Amino acid sequence: MKVLITGGAGFIGSHLAEALLARGDEVFVIDDLSTGSIENIIHLKEDPKFHYVIDTIKNQQVLAELVDRCDTVFHLAAAVGVKLIVESPVRTIETNIAGTEIVLQLANKKSKKVLIASTSEVYGKSDSIPFNEDDDMVLGSTKKGRWSYACSKAIDEFLALAYHKERGLPVVIIRLFNTVGPRQTGRYGMVIPTLVRQALAGEPMTVFGDGNQTRSFTYVKDVVGAMTALIDHPQAVGEVFNVGNDRAISIEDLAKLIKERTQSASEIVHIPYDVAYQQGFEDMLRRVPDISKLRDLTGYNPSVNIEGIVDSVIEYYRHKD
Numbered sequence: 001m002k003v004l005i006t007g008g009a010g011f012i013g014s015h016l017a018e019a020l021l022a023r024g025d026e027v028f029v030i031d032d033l034s035t036g037s038i039e040n041i042i043h044l045k046e047d048p049k050f051h052y053v054i055d056t057i058k059n060q061q062v063l064a065e066l067v068d069r070c071d072t073v074f075h076l077a078a079a080v081g082v083k084l085i086v087e088s089p090v091r092t093i094e095t096n097i098a099g100t101e102i103v104l105q106l107a108n109k110k111s112k113k114v115l116i117a118s119t120s121e122v123y124g125k126s127d128s129i130p131f132n133e134d135d136d137m138v139l140g141s142t143k144k145g146r147w148s149y150a151c152s153k154a155i156d157e158f159l160a161l162a163y164h165k166e167r168g169l170p171v172v173i174i175r176l177f178n179t180v181g182p183r184q185t186g187r188y189g190m191v192i193p194t195l196v197r198q199a200l201a202g203e204p205m206t207v208f209g210d211g212n213q214t215r216s217f218t219y220v221k222d223v224v225g226a227m228t229a230l231i232d233h234p235q236a237v238g239e240v241f242n243v244g245n246d247r248a249i250s251i252e253d254l255a256k257l258i259k260e261r262t263q264s265a266s267e268i269v270h271i272p273y274d275v276a277y278q279q280g281f282e283d284m285l286r287r288v289p290d291i292s293k294l295r296d297l298t299g300y301n302p303s304v305n306i307e308g309i310v311d312s313v314i315e316y317y318r319h320k321d
């Protein structure tokens with residue numbers, strides 16, 4: 001198979017590229033390096049089946065050529081991370097909506113299968129735990145910038161499903177819950193890399209709010225396994241799948257776990273959301289996926305627990321200069 005990964009120099013994209021090369025696929029990557037990095041794919045450059053282009057997905061000519069050369073497209077390029085979204089809403093909306101529109105238009109011209117990476121953020125403030133793919137979206141006011149990410153990804157989902165229903169384009173949509181592992185950067189507000197980096201540097205470990213909010217974390221290789229299983233599965237076409245882990249941990253307990261595993265002397269400090277982000281910032285107390293749809297179709301079962309995930313990130317940051 002020839003596969004195109006948009007955003008392939010990013011955290012998840014680079015692990016996906018590795019997995020696809022390992023199974024014998026030829027991999028093409030397009031990435032503008034806005035949040036990704038050449039460092040993430042440098043080790044793949046010697047592989048004759050690996051090709052990459054540093055450009056934006058908004059460059060239609062370049063993207064069209066890449067789509068033509070491939071059988072399937074994994075569309076991961078997006079403005080990502082709560083901090084980036086709150087600080088750069090124009091970039092978030094434009095990249096996530098216009099970028100996906102271009103990918104779908106080009107894929108549709110040549111009937112290429114597309115997997116779209118959406119997010120658990122589309123469930124918004126819903127308290128119907130665990131989140132099921134058919135649940136309602138409960139989003140906040142348009143005055144609150146963070147919801148622009150959820151809305152932009154929801155539009156991506158609508159558009160992909162519309163292409164499928166109206167034009168017969170084979171699409172698969174995944175809603176990723178917090179995905180973690182080596183190469184994820186803490187620069188844009190991701191909690192585990194941020195806390196690990198702080199713990200290793202002996203700096204205060206910052207927990208937003210009271211720390212009672214819970215999240216479920218999934219190891220990046222489990223997520224990549226789900227992505228490759230879904231792109232291969234004929235019954236995944238036209239469907240939406242949660243991809244995550246149904247075991248949750250509070251952020252306070254997570255900080256304590258990271259402190260213990262790094263043997264850090266850092267103190268855990270609490271920062272009000274208004275100070276961490278913007279006044280009136282809204283967060284969800286709990287976010288847990290119902291993964292039965294994915295499990296029933298592919299046999300998916302997350303294999304790495306939170307201790308294993310934390311250790312992999314600690315190991316990565318210990319050896320990163």
Ligand SMILES: NC(=O)c1ccc[n+]([C@@H]2O[C@H](COP(=O)([O-])OP(=O)(O)OC[C@H]3O[C@@H](n4cnc5c(N)ncnc54)[C@H](O)[C@@H]3O)[C@@H](O)[C@H]2O)c1
Pocket residue numbers: 006007008009010011012013030031032033034035036037055056057058075076077078079080095099117118119120175176177178179180
């Ligand atoms: N990591 C998570 O927990 C998580 C959760 C939910 C959804 N997702 C989704 O998964 C996908 C991958 O996320 P990630 O965590 O690997 O983040 P990432 O920032 O590492 O990856 C995104 C990649 O897209 C690239 N990119 C951004 N705009 C681009 C453009 N216009 N043209 C070309 N490349 C562009 C970035 O440089 C980066 O390499 C994203 O679509 C994201 O919304 C991730």
